[in-house]
Amino acid sequence: MxxxxxxxxxxxxxxxxxxxxxxxxxxxxKLDFPVCENIPVIDLEKAKSQQILNACQEFGFFQxxxxxxPVSLMDETMRVCQEFFGTSPEYKSGFYxxxxxxxxRIYSSSMDYDKEDFHYWRDNFTHHCxxxxxxxxxxxxxxxRYREVVGKYSLxxxxxxxxxxxxxxxxxxxxxxxxxxxxxNTQLLSIxxxxxxxxxxxxxxMPEHRDPNLISMLQQCSVPxxxxxxxxxxxxxxxxxxxFFVIPGMQLKAITNGKFSSPIHRVVTHxxxxxxxxxxxxxxxxxxxxxxxxxxxVMSPVYRGFTYKEFFSAYTENKRDWEVTLExxxxxxx
Ligand code: OGA
Ligand code: NI
Numbered sequence: 001m002x003x004x005x006x007x008x009x010x011x012x013x014x015x016x017x018x019x020x021x022x023x024x025x026x027x028x029x030k031l032d033f034p035v036c037e038n039i040p041v042i043d044l045e046k047a048k049s050q051q052i053l054n055a056c057q058e059f060g061f062f063q064x065x066x067x068x069x070p071v072s073l074m075d076e077t078m079r080v081c082q083e084f085f086g087t088s089p090e091y092k093s094g095f096y097x098x099x100x101x102x103x104x105r106i107y108s109s110s111m112d113y114d115k116e117d118f119h120y121w122r123d124n125f126t127h128h129c130x131x132x133x134x135x136x137x138x139x140x141x142x143x144x145r146y147r148e149v150v151g152k153y154s155l156x157x158x159x160x161x162x163x164x165x166x167x168x169x170x171x172x173x174x175x176x177x178x179x180x181x182x183x184x185n186t187q188l189l190s191i192x193x194x195x196x197x198x199x200x201x202x203x204x205x206m207p208e209h210r211d212p213n214l215i216s217m218l219q220q221c222s223v224p225x226x227x228x229x230x231x232x233x234x235x236x237x238x239x240x241x242x243x244f245f246v247i248p249g250m251q252l253k254a255i256t257n258g259k260f261s262s263p264i265h266r267v268v269t270h271x272x273x274x275x276x277x278x279x280x281x282x283x284x285x286x287x288x289x290x291x292x293x294x295x296x297x298v299m300s301p302v303y304r305g306f307t308y309k310e311f312f313s314a315y316t317e318n319k320r321d322w323e324v325t326l327e328x329x330x331x332x333x334x
Pocket of ligand 2: 211
């Protein structure tokens with residue numbers, strides 16, 4: 001069977017192949033999840049750092065409006081991403097890879113497709129974005145506007161995330177520009193695409209996870225699917241038009257000495273409509289040491305310093321769970 005789901009014919013996607021049916025306990029099991037109300041909404045034109053700290057410390061993540069990224073650019077980016085998934089199977093297959101070292105790759109389910117018992121109902125297209133001029137030559141030329149539009153979007157996304165990081169830094173009394181440079185040197189665009197699924201109660205669109213990154217921003221489309229594990233249960237997140245979700249990642253948890261946490265989230269599928277979301281991630285360079293900032297850990301750092309490379313390679317030994325992985329870097333006797 002063709003691996004990329006966006007290459008399946010509509011007829012193929014009418015039936016749920018056995019290896020996409022998750023066992024009871026691991027599948028959503030129902031569709032009527034409660035809606036997560038009261039997600040903090042930050043108006044970036046007026047935002048104070050304390051508001052963002054409160055949102056992260058009390059809720060774990062937030063949405064941003066008046067973020068300064070033109071809606072027309074958001075819409076165009078969504079369009080070229082959707083169009084890319086609609087290009088021919090032959091064209092997309094040229095980008096297919098499960099090798100992390102490939103800096104522009106499409107794959108399906110997870111990077112472990114060949115080893116996993118059940119496949120997630122998604123294709124993903126991920127590529128590096130920073131600096132744009134170093135990577136743009138690897139990006140698709142079909143659709144023809146992809147490079148131009150995504151180039152602009154990558155720059156705007158980076159600017160936006162730095163405004164958020166600066167406000168967070170200010171709230172903790174960190175020196176301006178604390179997150180610049182090696183701590184945020186890698187920028188990825190990660191596009192999830194889910195074709196309509198015959199039975200969303202049996203499938204999972206993206207596994208439950210915390211984001212390993214420094215920080216993530218998500219642009220949703222109008223088709224819901226994102227869920228957060230909040231107050232002991234899974235809850236639906238209703239996409240808010242023209243807003244971005246911001247999710248602190250595990251590196252920010254380490255830097256804030258555990259004052260922030262990174263929320264558990266997953267994606268469920270939709271029976272009628274295809275769903276596309278665009279994630280922008282900032283990630284430390286592989287060899288830079290990440291450690292609690294002195295201002296966040298005056299008396300006692302909870303975590304020892306580690307490189308992102310170490311963090312990444314410790315994942316497999318730590319139950320493939322980023323929280324357990326970070327635990328393994330805790331200072332002993334703390
Ligand atoms: C992610 C993620 C959610 C979504 O890419 O890390 O959680 O709605 N995406 O696609
Ligand atoms: Ni995520």
